[in-house]
Amino acid sequence: MLENPRSPRVRAVAKLSKRSARAETGLYLLEGPQAAREALSYVPDTVVELFATPTAMEKHTDIRDAARSADVDLQFTTEDVLAAMADTVTPQGIVAVARQAPTALKDVFAAGPRLVAICEEVRDPGNLGTIIRAADAAGADAVILTGRTVDPYNPKVVRATTGSLFHLPVTVGVELTAVVERAHEAGLRVVAADVDGSDFLASRELLAEATAWLFGNEARGLDETALAHADLALRLPIYGRAESLNLATAASVCLYETAFAQRASS
Structure with a gap:
């Protein structure tokens, strides 16, 4: 479980709220169960990793199962770590990182x-x-x-x-x-x-x-x-x-x- 809100991995995810980091990495941030669920349902190949509190995963078992089916790495975090990653003031316990996939x-x-x-x-x-x-x-x-x-x-x-x-x-x-x-x-x-x-x-x-x-x-x-x-x-x-x-x-x-x-x- 990720427990340190100041760890390099947590900071790297949090930086994706900034355009410069998204442009540099080609990645972006998904927050909340709705975004994670839709991404895993429609563009699962773009989802790189999923972070969630144990409480959120107990509530949204369909997202856990979808992540497993898509072979997406699921990492449990504390509430403080999830809050440090999220862009919202009151995150809903789930954050994902995905690859940008615009259409030509x-x-x-x-x-x-x-x-x-x-x-x-x-x-x-x-x-x-x-x-x-x-x-x-x-x-x-x-x-x-x-x-x-x-x-x-x-x-x-x-x-x-x-x-x-x-x-x-x-x-x-x-x-x-x-x-x-x-x-x-x-x-x-x-x-x-x-x-x-x-x-x-x-x-x-x-x-x-x-x-x-x-x-x-x-x-x-x-x-x-x-x-x-x-x-x-x-x-x-x-x-x-x-x-x-x-x-x-x-x-x-x-x-x-x-x-x-x-x-x-x-």
């Missing part, structure tokens, strides 16, 4: 996607995690993150996806120009979500076709250069008194509306 851009479009979410300069971890979760729920084929978007392996992003990070392809660190070029080659229309766009309802029927939604920064939206890459810009109507919609909420609506349209036409 060419592979996303080679699969013939019908619905894709592109995130250009999305900076808030909670928003990005929620967009990935919404894309998964709406049946999207992939989420593509441009180089200026927050790291999807940030612990806060991973937690916000509630496991969806392991359910669909996620591409990272690509330039918007390259993404749009690939999308057009694959027959997708690039639609920007923009407050100055055309009325969403007037162009709703277009969403039945293969669509790549383009979402921008929380505060500034999409700049003129990014908007110039889009084939169409649409805005969601505001019927009440709200000044605007949160980015993740707006993205969820756009993705679901597209999913509805595509399924209705199939």
Whole structure:
């Protein structure tokens, strides 16, 4: 059992909350039973090691069994050691280390996607995690993150996806120009979500076709250069008194509306 919160092994795991350590090692941190369970179920070959308190393993025997089936090393720790590893203030007794496994851009479009979410300069971890979760729920084929978007392996992003990070392809660190070029080659229309766009309802029927939604920064939206890459810009109507919609909420609506349209036409 690991008992020393200051040991080199514990410190190495804790450092994965920092982007520099993730970039250097190619690893990232998973916290809590939900993340560990989903990773072991969908991408077990990426899980490097699992740390847990005895109490947590007694409660989550399915995770213990999944780790054994995947031949993942399970190391018991004290509560203090687990707390030292975790990024959260109140960890849930389980931490895992996994290898980053982004999907190449060419592979996303080679699969013939019908619905894709592109995130250009999305900076808030909670928003990005929620967009990935919404894309998964709406049946999207992939989420593509441009180089200026927050790291999807940030612990806060991973937690916000509630496991969806392991359910669909996620591409990272690509330039918007390259993404749009690939999308057009694959027959997708690039639609920007923009407050100055055309009325969403007037162009709703277009969403039945293969669509790549383009979402921008929380505060500034999409700049003129990014908007110039889009084939169409649409805005969601505001019927009440709200000044605007949160980015993740707006993205969820756009993705679901597209999913509805595509399924209705199939």
